[in-house]
Amino acid sequence: MDFSSLDPLISPRSFALIGASDDATRIGGRPIAYMKERGFKGAIYPVNPKRATVQGLPAYPDVASLPAVPDVAVVAVPGEAAIEAIDALGQKGCKAAIVFTAGFAEVDEAGAAAQDRLVATAKKHGMRLLGPNCLGLFNDSIGFYPTFTASFDSGWPVPGGRIGIASQSGAYGTHLFSLARDRGIGANIVVTTGNEGEVALGDVLGWMAQSPDIDVICAYAEGIRESEKFLAALRLARANRKPIVMMKVGRSELGGAAAQSHTASIAGDDAITDAVLQEFGVVRARNTEELLDIAYAATKCIYPAENTLGVMTVSGGAGVLISDAADAVGFPMPAMPQAAQDKLRSLISFCAPRNPVDCTAQAINQIEMVGEFTRSMAVDGGYSSCLIFFSQVGGSRSVAPKIRGQLKAVMEEHPDRLWALSIIAPPDMVREYEADGFLVFEDPTRAVTALHALGRFGQSFAKAEAVAGLLPKVTLPAQTPTEAEGKRLLAAAGVPAVPERGCAEVEAAVAAAKEFGFPVVLKILSPDILHKSEIGGVLLDIDSEAAVREGFATLLARAAERAPGARIEGVLVAKQIKGAVEMALGMVRDPVFGPVAMVGLGGIFIEVLKDVTFRRCPFDAAAAEEMIRSLKGFPLLDGVRGRKKADVKALAEALANLSTFAAAAGPQLVSIDINPLLVLPEGEGAYAADAVLEIGA
Amino acid sequence: MDFSSLDPLISPRSFALIGASDDATRIGGRPIAYMKERGFKGAIYPVNPKRATVQGLPAYPDVASLPAVPDVAVVAVPGEAAIEAIDALGQKGCKAAIVFTAGFAEVDEAGAAAQDRLVATAKKHGMRLLGPNCLGLFNDSIGFYPTFTASFDSGWPVPGGRIGIASQSGAYGTHLFSLARDRGIGANIVVTTGNEGEVALGDVLGWMAQSPDIDVICAYAEGIRESEKFLAALRLARANRKPIVMMKVGRSELGGAAAQSHTASIAGDDAITDAVLQEFGVVRARNTEELLDIAYAATKCIYPAENTLGVMTVSGGAGVLISDAADAVGFPMPAMPQAAQDKLRSLISFCAPRNPVDCTAQAINQIEMVGEFTRSMAVDGGYSSCLIFFSQVGGSRSVAPKIRGQLKAVMEEHPDRLWALSIIAPPDMVREYEADGFLVFEDPTRAVTALHALGRFGQSFAKAEAVAGLLPKVTLPAQTPTEAEGKRLLAAAGVPAVPERGCAEVEAAVAAAKEFGFPVVLKILSPDILHKSEIGGVLLDIDSEAAVREGFATLLARAAERAPGARIEGVLVAKQIKGAVEMALGMVRDPVFGPVAMVGLGGIFIEVLKDVTFRRCPFDAAAAEEMIRSLKGFPLLDGVRGRKKADVKALAEALANLSTFAAAAGPQLVSIDINPLLVLPEGEGAYAADAVLEIGA
Structure with a gap:
């Protein structure tokens, strides 16, 4: 998609102001005053029927009288006049407008209706329209300041x-x-x-x-x-x-x-x-502060996809604090190689050379140590992000210039790294460090958050966009299906349900059991026997062909003995689900982003802890697995405390298949709710036990 | 406990410096230079065997020669000399020392041994000793600066x-x-x-x-x-x-x-x-920033135990942002009363009067509205904390003085409230607002965190210290008891186990069932029958005296029929635990804080989510209930999604009783681990199903 239709709006060569004021402090005056001061190179056309000049510029009585078509116009006249101005601009051929005027959809129904007319007028003329009720914009690169x-x-x-x-x-x-x-x-x-x-x-x-x-x-x-x-x-x-x-x-x-x-x-x-x-x-x-910290760090344009943090400090306490902060955001701080640690210890015997590297106050007395330690972190540690804590020493007029010299030399040898300082220094010294290329933060924990974010960008940039395959053709039923039908639809889409089959003959039961995989459950199949277990009509842990044959016979014999007269249709063979982790899978239709799939651990995880994760449909099994691994309860699937590892691959495939189905099904599909989906141990699959598909009009 | 033995250390009338230097930039020189500049009123005795004067003050060759006993001395001489100095100071009668000297326990075993001798020397003389390896202290109230x-x-x-x-x-x-x-x-x-x-x-x-x-x-x-x-x-x-x-x-x-x-x-x-x-x-x-924000806000010395936040803003967006921040820390933002909302709407028709109260930019044009709106929030809203977002308008040289006048008038009418501004203003204007009594923050979310903390202090100050009752006498077994013994000990202490009793006669079984409360479970009691359920030897849901009698007979009959020859001792009657929530209770002995009790929801909550809470023993049931309610999984006990509410009172009592037992038992009790403790629906109690007590040497 191309966004250049906004060029005349944000980067125009000429500009008109409808409702221009000679008073540079008024809403209709400020844009012109600002642009004059900031040297906007394009033409400025003030429109004001009552004045010949506005702030020293020739003014025009109306849009029609403008000597040329402006690239963009600001509309700062009230109510209906704003709509008329847009229409006049459109007729003139103007392609963009900025509407300061308030009193539209933000106020009431009537305002919303007026806004609809305003927008319709702009669209009729193919104009881009910013606002209404906006503060405008500025583009300092060209001195363009249409804002009040x-x-x-x-x-x-x-x-x-x-x-x-x-x-x-x-x-x-x-x-x-x-x-x-x-x-x-x-x-x-x-x-x-x-x-x-x-x-x-x-x-x-x-x-x-x-x-x-x-x-x-x-x-x-x-x-x-x-x-x-x-x-x-x-x-x-x-x-x-x-x-x-x-x-x-x-x-x-x-x-x-x-x-x-x-x-x-x-x-x-x-x-x-x-x-x-x-x-x-x-x-x-x-919060705002974090936003600015990250933006500030990002201006270095270094985004390490494999981000590691090396910390040098003159305070052991700060080192612990920084380690806590890194741990909290999941920023790896690998240790320095042992040989490098030995080398650093030979330089300053009381140093802590692991990472954080505490060079101690000794480095201030032997200033070349600052360079030695920092270089070892860059070369031996190979960290992509280096955070150096010097506190007020870094702002000391006597010591700081020497520190700065040491650090700068190392930084210039490694311009591909992110270099951040945590120091307390007067603004002029901060500017000097920044001019050298350092990021400067007072609070080291803020530096950690910002540096970590750059790695997140790097990971995202490095990720090749998954090429979406062709969506399959999905034919939905006309209305919300029964559960059994819903399961069949999902199974066809690659989200299998727990397999079961009624078998009149023993050979069919053997075949079913072999197909589902052992163990299976056998249940007597009779419309007349409601409480099967009371007559011993359920057999668990049937784990071989022979056991199926024996079990089939046992069930028929028990039924004959304990429920004489009951109509017997045979035996139901079902895959035995044991030791499964219960998950909830679903899909909802977001009014903005369309079909969105959801996964969470079942039961309390979803009900009490709201531990669920979402993603737009469709996506592949790798993305599905990422979602699953991001759950707080993921350890439950990953064999925590001696549990068997669950079949995460099968779960991820079911989730990805659900997402493809949802994307292909179109807007009639309102939601899918699979709860629970039973995930068996690794290699044994994942099966929907309960599923509801909702079909809309 | 009285801490005045630190008076000579932090607030002395005289001071000696062992290792005093004439050079004001050296470690042994800085304290004297600082105190001279900051006007320390007490006597300063530099000790230096090589000089007659130090920084213009008469110097003394050794501690013995001092003309008077200093309240405190700084020791800035290396190694053994530091220990000797402490001994000399002690002999002189000095009661406090600050040891800058490094090279002690922070270095190695030998250093640790030296530190032990240093401390023993101080203790021998009844001296308080700060350090070693410390940067000292300062007390600006008296110009006392023993630090480098x-x-x-x-x-x-x-x-x-x-x-x-x-x-x-x-x-x-x-x-x-x-x-x-x-x-x-x-x-x-x-x-x-x-x-x-x-x-x-x-x-x-x-x-x-x-x-x-x-x-x-x-x-x-x-x-x-x-x-x-x-x-x-x-x-x-x-x-x-x-x-x-x-x-x-x-x-x-x-x-x-x-x-x-x-x-x-x-x-x-x-x-x-x-x-x-x-x-x-x-x-x-x-982090550091949050620490300073809270300390800054706390200097107002206003700590509302019932803290509510009222927000006035000129930006709807900031209002949402602030609401998010308040929600995240659990800071209540009750709505303005309806009548007040109507009044505000009559003043500015487009305002949002609920809370956050968005007075819109209109208030800047009609500046008295700032006062009207703020006053209504204080009077009608009654908020204990008021946060006012004016962004850069609050720092505008033209508008800010008028805003300040409006706000100040209202603030002076309500000096018991916390008044915070979120503005962007030059430092001199910030100081003016602060002089008026406002707290000033740039970032509104930081203001929210700080204001909220003041309420947490208020709640803590308001809480009367629970008077600890006399601890009961607890006699522990000599070594780790069997599980059954452990349960008996805990039951005697008020942490009941699931009640069960073997009954040879039917009347005993009836009595047991009535004592435990219905329903009960009956199980055949025989050393020869291992798999009771296979012979139908377990009966559930026995809910009346008659059912006990009938069940007793049934079990004996089944045993006789299906396990002929087995020795039958009678029937085990156990309270039937159904629909219980599984909790884990425990106690550990912290090396610093002694016995600490723990509670968490059982299973995954504790294993995967580490959702547990701790408290020093002993404490009462009210404190126990607070702990329980602070669990993330608490909704599971509180009837989430149609579950029955669990007997939180019984759980809290068991926990409080466990804490009293642990506190009374003394250091031989190493740990208690009750997992699970089964909590029944409200009114039905909570029972330990499994308990391990560990007894140490």
């Missing part, structure tokens, strides 16, 4: 920035921008989408993913409204190796149409969004 | 601070101090304990808990070495309403003697420390 935010009262973007911010909230997007700027982090393009009448977050992400001016994308979302463009944008960003860090708020709300399905309502649709973000390697930040 | 940290190169403590920092790590303690200072947070007393040869963290916490100069205590610990003083300090801090915020690192390490017991090794001893901290209302910070 007051953020610039406290400063312009940091020069040379290559971070894009896409935000549904104007206030929060500019909050983020201001925080970044105050930390010296350069965000050059910020787009706020407001009501998303037409242009939605996915458009902006996609445009940023293909923009040569942007390396790193920050996103803020309250809800995802569209799937196709959004997914295309995530796919494009991944293909172009551009990391997306996202704040998606509203975690605590359950809801949406997904809640209608019993299974999905357990986790809520936030879990589905989460699954989609994870699928594409988008890292979800827990 | 370089932290003051970048500035002195913020004046008027009332935060104490106690740290086992010198580097990390001063890192913390520097971060606090750079954020304008005043820490006036910092003590680093180094090797903790004599004075340990608990001493310092206790001294701070009783110091009139300290309101808030920050602590950094790698391991707790002593229990009695440590616990006394936590108890004293709680009684004096002084919050302790602690970083305890080493979470990811399992270990210690507790790991020897199967049950405790599941969670590791960090979980036990965690339980102790929680017991005393110590809040454990996840």
Whole structure:
């Protein structure tokens, strides 16, 4: 998918402002004032019927009088006038508009209707429309500032920035921008989408993913409204190796149409969004600070797919703290090779050379040790990420320049590594370290989180996009099938049910048992015998052909003796399921992302702990296995505490097959709920014991 | 417990420095230079055999020559000389020493032996000894600076601070101090304990808990070495309403003697420390930033036991973000009363008046609305904590003074509330807001965490210390008992086992059944019948006296018929346990904290999810119930998804009784492991099915 239809919106050569004000502090005045100050090179056409000039520029009474077609126009006039302006712009041939005007869908039904007309008008003319009710955007690369935010009262973007911010909230997007700027982090393009009448977050992400001016994308979302463009944008960003860090708020709300399905309502649709973000390697930040930390680190454009953390410290305490933090996020900290440890010990006898490497305060007295230790970590340890804790020593005017010299030399020998410092230093010294190429954090645990995220991006970039095979043809029944029919449908799709078969003759029973695999269960088959076990009518652990023959005879004899007169149809042969782990598999139709498959451990895991994982359909068995392994309860399948390992391969295949079936079945398939699916020990398979398919209109 | 024996150490009137240097940048020179600059009022006695003066002060050749007994001395001479100095100081009558000297237990066996001699020497003279291998301390309230940290190169403590920092790590303690200072947070007393040869963290916490100069205590610990003083300090801090915020690192390490017991090794001893901290209302910070945020907020000395959060915002997005954060930590955000919501809507029709209250940008245009809305939240909402999100508007030179005036007026009407702002503002404006009494955070989610912690302190302060009753007398067997004996011991202590009794006569069986309560299980009792069920020798669901009589006869008849010749001793009557929830209860002896009880849900909850909770013994049933309710799997006991509610009261009593038994039994009792303990539906009790008591030497 190509997102260049947003070029005139974000990167235009000319610009009109409908409702232009001569007052540079007013909403209709700010964009012009900003662009004059930031040197927008394109034409600026103020439209104001009452003035000949606006802020020193010739003004035009209406859109029709404009001397040329502007690439984009800002509409800052109220109510119906906004809709009329869009129509006039469209007639003029303008291809993009930014609507500041509020009072649309965010207010009431009437506003929503007005918004529909606004959007319809834009679409009629093939215009892209940002807003309404948005704070606009800015693109500092070309000095383009169609926004009325007051953020610039406290400063312009940091020069040379290559971070894009896409935000549904104007206030929060500019909050983020201001925080970044105050930390010296350069965000050059910020787009706020407001009501998303037409242009939605996915458009902006996609445009940023293909923009040569942007390396790193920050996103803020309250809800995802569209799937196709959004997914295309995530796919494009991944293909172009551009990391997306996202704040998606509203975690605590359950809801949406997904809640209608019993299974999905357990986790809520936030879990589905989460699954989609994870699928594409988008890292979800827990708060603003984490988002900025990750974006800041990502500007190095180093994304190690095999990320390991080496830590050098002058404080043993900090080393433990950092190890805890790394452990909490699952960031591997392999030990230094023994030979390297011996070497370091020969340099400073009291050092702790394992990893964290504690060079002790001795390294400050023998400053060349800083270089020796750091080099050994890069060369011998081979860590992709190196975190160096110097605390306030790193900010000491007397010692820091010497430390900096030592570190810089090693860093320049290994420019492919991520180098982060945890120091307390005045801003000017921080800038110096940063100019050398170091990432600088005060809090070492924040550095750990940010460095770890870069590895997650690396893993995602390294993953070849699985080529989706052709979907099979699936014919659904016209309405919700019986359980038996549902199981048959699923079995045909590769999600087998527990095999069983009624056999009138002993040879058929032997054949069935051989087909299912031993052991099997034999049950007397009679419409007149309700409580089979009371007459000894159930035989377990039948483990050979001979035992089937003997059992068949035993059951018939017992029935004859203990239930004389009962009609006997034969014997039911069923695969004996013993020692199975109970799972729940399912599929729901998400209103945004379509069919989404779910897997979790059955019973309390799903009911009490909500330990489930989701993924968009379809996907292959490798992706299914990843889902299964991400469950908190996975150890139960993996032979914890002397249990047998369960047949995870069979489970993964059933899940992948379910996902393919769900994707192929089309929108009539509302949901699938398999609970339990019984997973036998390794090599013995996984079987649905209970399954419900819901078919919609 | 009284901690005033640390007065001469931290708050002395005179001070000697053994190994004093004329060079103000050397370890032996810094303390004197610092104290001169910070105006220490007491006498300073430099000891140096080679100089007549040190940094302009008269110097003394040795301890014996000192003109008076110093309250405290710093020892900065190497090796054996340090031990000799301590001895000389003790002979002189000095009561406290701070040993900077390194090369002791942190190095090797020989060092450990030297440290033992050092400590023994101090103890012989009744001296308190800080260190060795420590960075010292400072007490800015009296200008006392016996430390060689370089932290003051970048500035002195913020004046008027009332935060104490106690740290086992010198580097990390001063890192913390520097971060606090750079954020304008005043820490006036910092003590680093180094090797903790004599004075340990608990001493310092206790001294701070009783110091009139300290309101808030920050602590950094790698391991707790002593229990009695440590616990006394936590108890004293709680009684004096002084919050302790602690970083305890080493979470990811399992270990210690507790790991020897199967049950405790599941969670590791960090979980036990965690339980102790929680017991005393110590809040454990996840990282440095969180620690400082909480300490900063705590300086308001407002600790609402019933903490509710009211949020006012100019950004809907920020409101959602804040709600997510509050939900994540369990911070209640009750809605505004309907009448107040109606009132706010009449003021700004497009506002969102529920909570978060979104006053929209309209409030900036009509600035008195800021006051109206805020006042309504304080008066009508009654929130104990108010968080106000103004982002960069709060830092705008033009608008902020007006906002500040509005907010300040309301705050002054409600000084009992916690008022926090989330704004982006230059440092001078932040200081102005803070001078008004506001807490200022950039990131709103950090504000939520800090405000929430104050409520946790409030709850802890409000909790009356449970008066421990007299412990019962417990006589343990000489060695590990059989399971049956163990069960009898526990039953006598109030942890009942599943009741069962062998009955030779039918009347005895009827009596047993009536005593246990129906239903019961009847089993044929014979040494010759191993597989009772094969001869129909087990009867379930016996639910009346008549059924017992009938069952008794049936079992005898079946035995006679189907197992002729078997010796029949009668019938075993057992309480029938049906629909029970399986729990694991246990007790381990922690090397530091003594007997610690544990409870968790049985099976996978404990094995896979490590969902267990600990508490020091003894405790009462109310505390036991709190532990039980804190389990992730608690819903299983609470009737989740149509299950019957389990008898949590009986479970809590069994747990509390186990804790009393463990506390009373003394150190011979190594561990108790009850797994499973079967908890029946409400009113029906809880019974140990399997129990192991381990008795040590």
